[in-house]
Amino acid sequence: MRRACTVAVDAMGGDRAPGEIVAGALKAADELGVGVLLVGRPDAIRPFLPTGGPPQGVEVVAADEVISMHDDPAASVRTKKDSSLARAAEAVSDGRAQAMVGAGNTGATMASALLRWGRIKGVARPGIAVPIPVPGSHPQILIDGGATVDCDPEWLCQFARMGSEYARARFGISAPTIGLLSNGEEAGKGDDLRKRAHQLISALPGFVGNVEGSDLMAARPDVVVTDGFTGNVALKTLEGALRQVAGLVFGVLESNPAAKEAGTVVAPLLLDAAAQLDPEATGGAVLLGVRGVCVISHGSSSARAIVNAIKVAADCVHADIVGRIANAASGAVSGVGTDAG
């Protein structure tokens, strides 16, 4: 079978690596018809492969070093030339793969892609487009989820363009709505960065104005623009709140015999509802603005999350997200303005 594209997967990254990563990669190769390069220490990967060796479409690419969650991102990528992340990024720049997926050290995953591939011409800083699950709708895109913590107003405007293009390419939204995350809806609200960014972003089609934290996980706007610091805080706040409430709700269902009885009916329905909010199902965040497709999956990724991350990677390749961002950055596409180059 001819593989539509090949995805290099960091087999060593993530809390459950390499077992769950390898399992997910094998499943993706089988179910999605994509090629997979499993990058990492062969002796660590091998136990999780079928006894006959890697199945069709799967190849092990040796990399003897590992970047841990606690390594300094930029330094480790520079010094550990034979790390699984460096080799995965290299596989893409060599043309052996068209995308990479990592569930390990987020900073190092970004740094390896950025260092090896460079930025798209006209893009000042990369941004992570994070899908936020929305019950009954396509995900909302938050950009930046943590790539660039200190931002200039112009960069936020570029995140808006990239996020909008991404929403268009991945979810087929013809005219994505864009909101600037702020501390109030009125145009005058915000810190200095927001006030200056507001003026720039308000020239973009689809801009609906400032939005607030309570507009996250909602069907509108399609794209929420913020700096990487605030984006990370907001995403983790959301994640923590959902976890806390889930604990409270399932605690209630264990609190007495009558509740337990009722729980046999209600718990499966609640789990179904909760599945709509499961980040594992949305498939990982994408680093936009670099010259390649880099998908960042959650550190706790299971095999299922890896399958979905590989699917996102393949979708981005098919949608030519890099080419589209390049066009958007140079102002050539979709009427998203002309002042970004």
Added chain:
Amino acid sequence: MRRACTVAVDAMGGDRAPGEIVAGALKAADELGVGVLLVGRPDAIRPFLPTGGPPQGVEVVAADEVISMHDDPAASVRTKKDSSLARAAEAVSDGRAQAMVGAGNTGATMASALLRWGRIKGVARPGIAVPIPVPGSHPQILIDGGATVDCDPEWLCQFARMGSEYARARFGISAPTIGLLSNGEEAGKGDDLRKRAHQLISALPGFVGNVEGSDLMAARPDVVVTDGFTGNVALKTLEGALRQVAGLVFGVLESNPAAKEAGTVVAPLLLDAAAQLDPEATGGAVLLGVRGVCVISHGSSSARAIVNAIKVAADCVHADIVGRIANAASGAVSGVGTDAG
């Protein structure tokens, strides 16, 4: 009955003013034994008073102008000299009341207190201490919830001191733990502001390092320090997430006949659990750093929320929170350092 203290309440501020505000004020005067000044338009307040006029301990203070939610905070406070907010702040500076409570335009409430009372000596900028409900524990204090959106590192350090003193005074926590809200726990994480603030705050007793969005609504740390922009985004994100999940859960309990049946058992228990997360029960945020007690209640405040806000105001008066913050700011108290004056 001698009233322990008197609280000036902006009767015109809030989505449900004046009805719920007046109802809450009457209830507080009755139940808490505090005096209440109901500040606002007498003809708007009167319909909600008993037919015989205000009961003992309650007095109407006439103010003919109203600052709406959409008025510019600073400008409206300066121009509307006869607004209920300006008159409430004035009642405190005149000594007719010892604290004020407002549920209307947050910016204008702060501005009226700041303008009329001024800052505590040694305090560079005020910060809003917002109680975040924590199931099974005292609230966590987030400071700043939105008073000062563009911050210097020194101001964050001062928020840490003030928040710590507040946690000590209000909740009797002898050695409050302090966390700096950042995009990762490691000391090197954060934007430029956080990195510089980290160095200053790390000298304070109780500092536990950086914390993340997922540490909100948790029993540790007692005090979460951030700028007013990020604080507002995080609080609204939390609020929005809780509302969304509540919608999902109660939707499930309506989704089919068996679930409805189970819901008769489970729903009351869930409502009890949810009550632990109800911001109305925690009683409002306090503006710290100004020379008076100013409690800011949620715009959607019900009578019950107003009772709790008045209780917070009275507690702050009794705890001499202003005096304690003044001491902490001058470095004279509780071993919180000496470099803040």
